[in-house]
Amino acid sequence: MSTIKTAITRLLGIKTPIVLAPMGGASGGALASEVSLAGGFGFLSPAYTGVDKFRDEFHIARSILNRPSGPLPIGAGFLGWKLEEERSPHVALLELALENGVQAIWLSFGEDLGRWIDLVRNHDQKSGKTPSTLIFVQVNTVEEALIAFKNWKVDVLVAQGIESGGHGSASAPPVFNLVPQILSALSALPSSGAPPPVLAAGGLSSGAHLSAFLTLGAAGAVVGTRFLVAEECQYSDVQKRAIIAAKSSSAVRSYVFDKLRDTTGWPAGVNGRALAMPAVEAVESGADIAKVKEEVAEGAKRGDPSSSITWAGTGVGPLYRLQPAKDIVRELHDAAVAYLKASSALLGDA
Template sequence: MALSTAFTKLFGVQHPIALAPMGGSAGGALAAAVSRGGGLGLLGAGGGEADWLARQLPIVAGAGKPWGVGFLSWATSVDAVEQALEHNPRAVMLSFGDPSPFVERVREAGVAVIIQVTDVEEARQAVDLGADVIVAQGTESGGHGARQGRSTLPFVPVVVDLAEPVPVLAAGGIADGRGVAAALALGAAGALIGTRFQATTEALVDPSIAKALVQGSGEDTERSSILDIARSSRWPSKYTARTLGHPYLDQWRGREAELAENPAARLAYQADVARGDVPPLPVWASEAIDLITDLPLAADLVATLAAEAGDALARARGH
């Protein structure tokens, strides 16, 4: 069953599914595969490191399908956005922080602006800035999200009503076609999916991370600022990260301020990573990882998600 929505019509894609532009794992190969599968592949550009973009942009742009690129608003620069625009993406997604410095330049290039929001205030700003698509991210999501946000189920309809007629994508805790169907039932025009696509053949992740995602449980995930502090990350304090369990979470839980004021502890973290006592990177993971049981090709996964969503909606209608 074809699932045509305002999102699929806007970008000329087959399925209402977008790849979350996960920094470090959503590289050119993964984004291109999602686009070839009929979704919208979004390259995870993060802060916009020029050499990385120079390697990855031609890969996704060469797929010959609609694609886009995502940046961290708090970390990127106009130069990085300009570098991406040179490759003619269909969309630029801006997440976490103030997107306003970049919106007009993207719009001038004739490229759609996608803005991810984690609370109602951010959603109102996205509407005021004239976003072409808004992503409503719930706290179930893997990786970074709002410290004091809402769950996907109650948050998405609020943003849908606030943003109408702007298409909204649901994000957070969606890892199979039933989740995509739920997003559509909530009034969203599709789903932005991250952790499920991390566990695919094309994702730029270490095999140990892929294995952890397949074996992990949602009960093993935790949203915290501890690993950002230990890693001396510059992420704004408004946003915490959901990860699988980690020794430093157990060691410093409830003592975040103490960790932040303890340079020796942060040096110890670096030493533990160097010795291999802790993983080199946190395992970003959503609460839905119980639904991840394999490492498929990303294009095949897009088709599977779309088919499962169609079946779920048919069942809901009693067909």
């Protein structure tokens, strides 16, 4: 196997610069561990689970990774705004992840992410954890990237473009614009220490995408939607079938998805990308939301796929079959290696 060595593979001690996104309702202990076992790095998400369910996910991960105790080569992702709610039950989930010795914590979409970074670092200090827990922060603008680097000294920046599945800034630039802008802003800073590796996120579902971003200077790719067709993904069968049937144009951004399921409360300007639904179109064209919500609830009870919200990014088109996660990692890696070799063959001496 040819290896791809970047700042992220060295930092995490992994074989290929492919990072599974923490995806609420999709990335559990099984998916995260299989991605790490395959040579990438997996994040699990507790977004919609309680402490008991999250503890179960760690048991699953420990069993797959064959690590009954001690630190784990996976990470856990947290939504800042959920942690920031009054008496938030999510803080206990973050503490559970730290007690389990995750290698990295991922934070996104909060007003006060610095507070949670301090919590992680204090936990490391008190417990004497070495190496310390790596901090990943997902950003949508150059300004956010600079704050994360300068104020919080994060270990990894994830640059999330508008193409991303799930939640993100409604005004994020395309990832192809965002990544070079962040890299250039970091390199223009007067020497304030080595900048962190930057990972590209959003719509990246093939080895061609991975190799293109490595060539641009990213240290790797965060991949979400591509893993929604992993056998280990927690998506329901209805959602997985919808992903397989979807076309590239099927994944649309809207604030209405959250309104339909009463999960509003995201920071201003954050909406979500999911497969288009007649209910979303109806509300956007002025239909009464209360009535549409009732219809969606009824449809969901009947198992009607058009009533189920299926978060997905613009890379959803070419996903045609379920596969073990490890095969997806291998496919992405091998194709990226082939593209990198082909592009280096373009170079020649004058």
